[in-house]
Amino acid sequence: MAPKDGGEASSKLVLYSYWQSSCSWRVRFALNLKGLSYEYKAVNLAKGEQFTPEFEKLNPLHFVPVLVDGDVVVSDSYAILMYLEEKYPQRTLLPADPQQKALNLQVASIISSSIQPLLMLSILKYLEEKVGLEERLLFVQTNIEKGFLALEKLLKDFVGKYATGEEVYMADVFMAPQIAVATERFKIDMSKFPTLSRIYESQRALPEFLAASPERQPDAVH
Amino acid sequence: MAHEEKKLKLYSYWRSSCSCRIRIALNLKGLEYQYIPVNLLKGEQFSPEFQKLNPIGYVPVLVDGDIVISDSFAIFMYLEEKYPQHPLLPSDLQKKALNFQAANIVCSSIQPLQNLAVLKYIEEKASPDEKIPWAKRHIEKGFEALEKLLKDHAGIYATGDEVFMADLFLAPQVHAGIKRFNVDMAKFPLLSRLNEAYSELPHFQNAMPENQPDSPSAWGTC
Numbered sequence: 001m002a003p004k005d006g007g008e009a010s011s012k013l014v015l016y017s018y019w020q021s022s023c024s025w026r027v028r029f030a031l032n033l034k035g036l037s038y039e040y041k042a043v044n045l046a047k048g049e050q051f052t053p054e055f056e057k058l059n060p061l062h063f064v065p066v067l068v069d070g071d072v073v074v075s076d077s078y079a080i081l082m083y084l085e086e087k088y089p090q091r092t093l094l095p096a097d098p099q100q101k102a103l104n105l106q107v108a109s110i111i112s113s114s115i116q117p118l119l120m121l122s123i124l125k126y127l128e129e130k131v132g133l134e135e136r137l138l139f140v141q142t143n144i145e146k147g148f149l150a151l152e153k154l155l156k157d158f159v160g161k162y163a164t165g166e167e168v169y170m171a172d173v174f175m176a177p178q179i180a181v182a183t184e185r186f187k188i189d190m191s192k193f194p195t196l197s198r199i200y201e202s203q204r205a206l207p208e209f210l211a212a213s214p215e216r217q218p219d220a221v222h
Numbered sequence: 223m224a225h226e227e228k229k230l231k232l233y234s235y236w237r238s239s240c241s242c243r244i245r246i247a248l249n250l251k252g253l254e255y256q257y258i259p260v261n262l263l264k265g266e267q268f269s270p271e272f273q274k275l276n277p278i279g280y281v282p283v284l285v286d287g288d289i290v291i292s293d294s295f296a297i298f299m300y301l302e303e304k305y306p307q308h309p310l311l312p313s314d315l316q317k318k319a320l321n322f323q324a325a326n327i328v329c330s331s332i333q334p335l336q337n338l339a340v341l342k343y344i345e346e347k348a349s350p351d352e353k354i355p356w357a358k359r360h361i362e363k364g365f366e367a368l369e370k371l372l373k374d375h376a377g378i379y380a381t382g383d384e385v386f387m388a389d390l391f392l393a394p395q396v397h398a399g400i401k402r403f404n405v406d407m408a409k410f411p412l413l414s415r416l417n418e419a420y421s422e423l424p425h426f427q428n429a430m431p432e433n434q435p436d437s438p439s440a441w442g443t444c
Contacts, residue, residue: 060370061327072316079322083315098300099289105296110278113330123335130348139343146278153277
């Protein structure tokens with residue numbers, strides 16, 4: 001379950017990742033849930049390693065995470081997760097029931113399209129220039145809270161121990177890293193979101209989630 | 223005289239590119255549906271009634287009998303599974319992943335940064351003059367990414383010689399880029415070529431904003 005840093009190339013799966021990237025976190029979490037071991041290849045975003053010719057060949061968009069599975073190369077965390085779900089169906093991350101499945105995909109989309117993109121460094125830099133630091137923080141918090149409020153309402157009737165019931169699914173894979181970032185980086189007050197708070201307590205207790213967390217990665221800087 | 227109520231209902235806004243993706247999918251799969259307009263400019267997405275359907279207040283929403291699904295990605299996957307005619311995902315896993323990736327570039331890197339809520343914010347907090355340059359910048363950045371991503375894979379359409387998911391997500395975004403934000407398409411030869419190809423497909427054209435029941439041109443206003 002734990003990633004290996006370099007060493008023998010015994011795993012078929014290779015994950016290019018950055019310790020702090022929440023998108024990489026999602027994939028690490030899913031790989032752990034599916035019991036898939038992988039080789040961890042660190043891409044130091046702070047040092048611009050995503051722009052090396054070698055990495056550019058893997059992903060011309062210079063983003064992590066990138067998954068390499070033999071001949072197949074997949075970028076974008078959502079695409080990687082859909083790929084893993086199909087190729088390695090053990091410990092399925094999408095329920096069979098169509099409404100439940102759709103709910104999980106919707107939660108994933110709310111996070112990956114309505115929340116996370118508005119927290120990107122380039123956006124924050126622009127906002128700081130144009131509207132100032134205080135306003136920028138307000139923007140970030142407003143958007144996170146808008147998304148969390150939507151999730152709170154959406155999941156209210158479906159929630160169990162985890163986001164959409166008693167099992168861990170795709171919604172949890174996206175949610176847990178996002179809540180971690182929201183609370184630790186952006187100081188979101190989770191008491192406004194009792195349902196999400198409760199789910200998060202269950203999610204963060206999962207060994208698969210903990211093993212995937214930034215501080216536990218080979219390239220973590222302490 | 224009662225008319226037979228259509229089983230499928232789509233809550234949509236004429237200009238919403240997310241709604242357009244699904245309108246194309248429904249057309250391609252030969253699925254009839256009842257078009258229910260939600261006027262985003264008038265704030266109809268905030269009505270208690272609509273909030274019950276989708277707490278984040280976005281269109282599209284698909285209603286299929288008892289099932290209610292929001293978010294274009296989730297709706298797309300639901301349609302693909304429930305109505306497998308005219309499949310919109312290739313069976314090859316690498317190519318399928320490519321389609322998810324292209325779709326996500328649109329869903330996460332472009333559209334959320336030029337939707338109504340964000341543009342309103344920029345207009346209010348930065349200045350009205352910043353609105354279009356902001357949108358253009360993000361669209362062009364995303365288009366550059368798509369050019370690179372699809373360069374070695376495109377055929378007649380985005381990922382080969384058949385229409386797949388990537389095309390459904392690309393077409394409305396390219397259309398919006400051209401019609402609303404004056405993006406200079408000369409910089410994007412592949413996307414320009416694809417746009418031409420889409421303009422020849424009735425299922426795409428019938429889904430475009432100007433051809434919807436709630437488009438202003440339907441009432442002869444300019």
